[in-house]
Amino acid sequence: MKRDLIGVSNSASGGLAFTRRAALAAAAAFALAAPAFAQDWPTGPVHVYVGFPAGSSPDLLARIITEPLSQKLGQPVVVENKPGAGGVIGVQQMLAAGPDGHAFGTTINGPLTTAGRLMPDLGYDVAKDIQPVALIATSPLVLAVAGDAEATDLAGFIELAKAEPGALSYGSVGQGSGAHLTAELFNEAAGIEMLHVPFTAYAEVTTSIIGREIDAGFMAPSAALPHVASGKLKMLGVTSAEPFAQIPDVPVIAGNAGMPADFQAELWNAFIAPAGTDPNVVARLNTEINAILADPEVQKKLLDMGWQAAGGTPEDLAKRITDDTRMWGAVIDKVGTAK
Amino acid sequence: MTAWEGLAHGFNVALQPDVLAYCLLGVTLGTFIGVLPGIGAMAAISLLLPITFYISPEAALVMLAGVYYGAQYGGAVASILLRLPGTPQSAVTTLDGYPMAQQGRAGVALFVSMVSSFAGSMLGIVVLVVLAGWLSEAATAFRSAEYAAMMVLGLVAASTIGSDRPAKAFAMVTLGLILGCVGTDVNSGAQRFTFGIPELMDGINLVALAMGLFGVAEVIGNIRNAERHAAPERVTFRQMMPSRDDLKRMPAATLRGTALGSFFGALPGTGSTLSSFLSYAVERRVARHPERFGKGAVEGVAGPEAANNAAAITAFVPTLTLGIPGDPIMALMLGALVIHGIQPGPEMLTARPDMFWGLVVSFGIGNLLLLILNLPLIGIWVSMLRIPFRYLYPAILIFVCLGVYSVRGSAFDIATVAVVGLCGYLLALARFSPALLLLGFVLGPLIETHLRRAMLISRGDPMVFLERPIACAFVIASVLLIGLSIFQNLRRR
Amino acid sequence: MHRDWADIWGGGVLALLGAGVAVHAGLTLDFGTLRAMGPGFFPTVLGALLAVLGAAVAIPAWGRMAETPHIAWGDAAAVIAAILIFGLGMNRLGILLACFAAVLIASVPAPHSGWRWRILLAACVTGLVWLVFIAGLRMTIPILPRLP
Numbered sequence: 001m002k003r004d005l006i007g008v009s010n011s012a013s014g015g016l017a018f019t020r021r022a023a024l025a026a027a028a029a030f031a032l033a034a035p036a037f038a039q040d041w042p043t044g045p046v047h048v049y050v051g052f053p054a055g056s057s058p059d060l061l062a063r064i065i066t067e068p069l070s071q072k073l074g075q076p077v078v079v080e081n082k083p084g085a086g087g088v089i090g091v092q093q094m095l096a097a098g099p100d101g102h103a104f105g106t107t108i109n110g111p112l113t114t115a116g117r118l119m120p121d122l123g124y125d126v127a128k129d130i131q132p133v134a135l136i137a138t139s140p141l142v143l144a145v146a147g148d149a150e151a152t153d154l155a156g157f158i159e160l161a162k163a164e165p166g167a168l169s170y171g172s173v174g175q176g177s178g179a180h181l182t183a184e185l186f187n188e189a190a191g192i193e194m195l196h197v198p199f200t201a202y203a204e205v206t207t208s209i210i211g212r213e214i215d216a217g218f219m220a221p222s223a224a225l226p227h228v229a230s231g232k233l234k235m236l237g238v239t240s241a242e243p244f245a246q247i248p249d250v251p252v253i254a255g256n257a258g259m260p261a262d263f264q265a266e267l268w269n270a271f272i273a274p275a276g277t278d279p280n281v282v283a284r285l286n287t288e289i290n291a292i293l294a295d296p297e298v299q300k301k302l303l304d305m306g307w308q309a310a311g312g313t314p315e316d317l318a319k320r321i322t323d324d325t326r327m328w329g330a331v332i333d334k335v336g337t338a339k
Numbered sequence: 340m341t342a343w344e345g346l347a348h349g350f351n352v353a354l355q356p357d358v359l360a361y362c363l364l365g366v367t368l369g370t371f372i373g374v375l376p377g378i379g380a381m382a383a384i385s386l387l388l389p390i391t392f393y394i395s396p397e398a399a400l401v402m403l404a405g406v407y408y409g410a411q412y413g414g415a416v417a418s419i420l421l422r423l424p425g426t427p428q429s430a431v432t433t434l435d436g437y438p439m440a441q442q443g444r445a446g447v448a449l450f451v452s453m454v455s456s457f458a459g460s461m462l463g464i465v466v467l468v469v470l471a472g473w474l475s476e477a478a479t480a481f482r483s484a485e486y487a488a489m490m491v492l493g494l495v496a497a498s499t500i501g502s503d504r505p506a507k508a509f510a511m512v513t514l515g516l517i518l519g520c521v522g523t524d525v526n527s528g529a530q531r532f533t534f535g536i537p538e539l540m541d542g543i544n545l546v547a548l549a550m551g552l553f554g555v556a557e558v559i560g561n562i563r564n565a566e567r568h569a570a571p572e573r574v575t576f577r578q579m580m581p582s583r584d585d586l587k588r589m590p591a592a593t594l595r596g597t598a599l600g601s602f603f604g605a606l607p608g609t610g611s612t613l614s615s616f617l618s619y620a621v622e623r624r625v626a627r628h629p630e631r632f633g634k635g636a637v638e639g640v641a642g643p644e645a646a647n648n649a650a651a652i653t654a655f656v657p658t659l660t661l662g663i664p665g666d667p668i669m670a671l672m673l674g675a676l677v678i679h680g681i682q683p684g685p686e687m688l689t690a691r692p693d694m695f696w697g698l699v700v701s702f703g704i705g706n707l708l709l710l711i712l713n714l715p716l717i718g719i720w721v722s723m724l725r726i727p728f729r730y731l732y733p734a735i736l737i738f739v740c741l742g743v744y745s746v747r748g749s750a751f752d753i754a755t756v757a758v759v760g761l762c763g764y765l766l767a768l769a770r771f772s773p774a775l776l777l778l779g780f781v782l783g784p785l786i787e788t789h790l791r792r793a794m795l796i797s798r799g800d801p802m803v804f805l806e807r808p809i810a811c812a813f814v815i816a817s818v819l820l821i822g823l824s825i826f827q828n829l830r831r832r
Numbered sequence: 833m834h835r836d837w838a839d840i841w842g843g844g845v846l847a848l849l850g851a852g853v854a855v856h857a858g859l860t861l862d863f864g865t866l867r868a869m870g871p872g873f874f875p876t877v878l879g880a881l882l883a884v885l886g887a888a889v890a891i892p893a894w895g896r897m898a899e900t901p902h903i904a905w906g907d908a909a910a911v912i913a914a915i916l917i918f919g920l921g922m923n924r925l926g927i928l929l930a931c932f933a934a935v936l937i938a939s940v941p942a943p944h945s946g947w948r949w950r951i952l953l954a955a956c957v958t959g960l961v962w963l964v965f966i967a968g969l970r971m972t973i974p975i976l977p978r979l980p
Contacts, residue, residue, distance in 0.1 A: 226687075229684070532853075750923060
């Protein structure tokens with residue numbers, strides 16, 4: 001109960017601050033353009049493309065946003081699941097539908113940041129073809145080990161890894177996934193070496209850690225939590241700058257056990273539009289999404305699934321995309337040369 | 340809480356009027372969706388997902404599970420009457436179910452499939468109740484080495500079915516394994532045979548492959564054979580009833596299928612597919628006249644149907660306790676739970692006993708409802724065969740296309756159906772077995788990932804397959820089985 | 833009776849396909865070693881295996897007599913064309929028009945003359961598709977042609 005209260009109050013203040021900023025941005029945009037348009041839009045059902053199957057985490061997150069959005073816009077907002085290629089197909093399909101103000105998308109960070117480096121041909125240029133609308137939510141990763149593992153804290157784990165380089169192994173949800181790149185970032189910052197074992201889903205990684213087949217893994221908190229409750233997994237650290245509301249007891253990795261103070265890695269989910277979408281539409285959507293994210297009920301729903309409500313202006317999101325592309329690009333270069 | 344207390348608890352949950360109503364809604368919808376050629380549970384569950392936001396998690400899960408089972412019952416109808424399997428499991432059912440339909444015994448085939456599905460589910464529930472705790476322990480004891488060895492055994496055991504020449508059978512399995520390689524390599528992230536097409540990055544769509552190989556190939560081959568079925572004028576209850584000979588063969592096959600299904604279903608992954616193929620292979624091996632198989636042997640329907648239904652029940656153990664879904668539909672059901680803030684995990688059995696046991700009891704009720712619902716419908720389904728094929732097949736093609744499209748909303752997958760359909764038609768003409776291709780396709784990626792993962796973790800030491808007792812047993816069994824078939828082949832000459 | 837052309841062709845094509853797969857994988861993908869298998873390991877080995885198995889099907893068939901199955905190229909072409917028109921046209925023509933056209937094309941090889949029943953059938957199937965998928969399952973597919 002206490003855990004929930006802290007979570008809600010934390011994210012509520014964050015959400016409000018963002019809303020104010022977003023409202024200012026929206027007001028500025030309205031002042032510049034013809035005011036008649038905003039009343040006409042939307043003229044029909046709004047389609048939101050999601051690059052993951054129905055029932056998956058990114059899909060559920062999209063539905064939490066699109067439901068109230070539909071009420072606010074007075075038109076049905078239809079989630080279109082176009083899964084494939086780590087979310088890239090969803091973005092491609094949104095772009096194919098065109099910037100007519102009725103095709104949008106929600107996507108995880110991958111297709112906007114790392115995919116361009118990992119895939120031979122993305123079919124779009126993030127800087128030119130994507131119009132950021134708003135950051136929806138962020139999620140840190142936790143470093144999880146088996147409940148009966150020798151290491152009891154981060155310092156102990158790093159010590160163990162240093163004692164015999166390459167002896168420890170970690171699981172990820174695939175080459176180039178957030179879990180993989182975060183672990184490589186961690187390896188470099190801690191000056192250790194762990195063997196990478198790719199899986200396809202977090203549930204496989206946790207099962208493998210519990211069975212002591214592999215030693216560790218970076219994962220979404222909600223993937224580890226059910227097993228933490230039963231004592232089969234323990235969480236040694238979290239990759240956000242502040243303790244994460246869903247797991248307030250888990251210490252941050254940054255600045256702990258000799259790790260650099262700026263060690264930070266987050267997954268996120270964002271609302272995007274095809275470039276060329278009317279700026280008024282983008283501004284209106286940004287306002288509505290920030291309002292939705294400020295709702296404590298929505299924040300709680302997101303947090304239960306392991307997401308911290310975010311928000312902010314389209315420019316904030318654009319900066320986030322550029323910064324993360326640079327940061328992960330460096331890690332990919334490193335992993336690529338190490339191979 | 341003991342299993343019996345849990346069960347009593349479960350009855351309380353499952354017999355609530357609203358839960359019961361959603362169960363009935365689920366199984367009814369599932370049956371009709373499953374009967375439509377090409378459309379599986381996926382389309383129906385995607386449609387129902389938004390509704391689950393508004394009802395209790397118990398009711399939501401019971402309803403979705405009902406659709407899942409209902410679609411399996413309905414899917415058997417399309418497999419037996421039209422040779423249109425939507426899943427690899429029902430591809431096994433076509434091997435003998437479709438020949439039965441061609442001999443005018445469609446009613447019997449449907450009756451057998453439904454009764455053994457029901458028996459498999461019910462016995463599966465008993466296994467689940469008695470062994471739930473043990474099954475979830477067994478699942479964590481399996482590591483990559485065990486999985487790889489087990490699937491190799493499955494592949495070897497099943498490779499002998501459905502073809503008169505071993506070289507042709509092995510060629511089809513190999514072709515399936517190769518097609519399974521298409522997509523992003525899990526271990527290295529390398530693109531294999533994707534030729535820059537993003538739609539191929541996650542591999543060839545399984546439903547598109549199954550629909551092309553079976554459905555479309557069948558349509559092309561039958562356009563000119565207008566009188567392909569000896570459909571009875573009217574199906575009376577008598578014509579549905581299996582002959583005394585059939586009745587003698589059924590129970591043992593059903594029991595063996597259930598045993599295989601219950602065990603393999605509890606192992607996360609494709610237990611259901613593996614168990615139905617294995618059940619078919621076992622029936623063929625224990626039969627006194629194995630040459631009857633592929634020509635309408637009743638055990639070839641009873642065993643696999645019991646196996647895949649039992650597996651579908653026990654598959655809920657890893658799905659709920661480890662959070663590892665066996666197929667995309669199970670993944671969707673997990674999503675429905677997550678919406679309600681319930682994370683599947685080992686705590687599920689103790690923390691949410693109402694959910695777990697309510698679901699178990701609802702399986703039983705749902706399957707009973709399905710049996711009651713479906714038996715009277717058999718006559719109606721069979722009478723569909725009296726519609727001239729020229730009216731039927733264009734509609735089948737359209738439904739197949741839309742069914743494939745409903746999986747992930749991809750027009751590319753429909754084009755895949757066309758290409759695979761042509762290849763499947765030519766393969767069928769030359770008497771190559773499409774079922775084996777499908778088996779290789781499903782198991783190939785799993786064998787490869789687990790084998791390479793085991794080798795990666797053991798730092799390149801192949802002894803890992805012999806040092807671990809369970810893995811070693813599977814390896815020895817595979818070697819023995821290969822030796823046995825070589826020996827039998829030599830002796831026959 | 834002829835030579836067993838079905839097995840000769842079937843085995844031959846599979847052997848060629850296998851060889852092609854093995855060569856392509858061998859050239860473009862990292863083979864690795866037995867202890868550390870690369871992405872090319874399985875495709876190369878399987879391709880070579882299929883080449884051998886294909887040959888094992890085709891070569892003995894040379895000396896064997898069997899019925900040669902008749903390939904209905906026309907029927908196949910009509911069915912494939914119908915699927916492609918439906919699949920590729922669905923999003924541009926709208927589902928109603930695409931379905932109508934696909935049914936008409938698919939029904940061409942049916943051994944029953946006359947156009948009236950074909951048009952009637954196409955109309956019925958189109959209606960059924962609308963009823964089940966648009967009205968019933970609420971699939972989001974364009975219904976009418978998209979105007980440029």
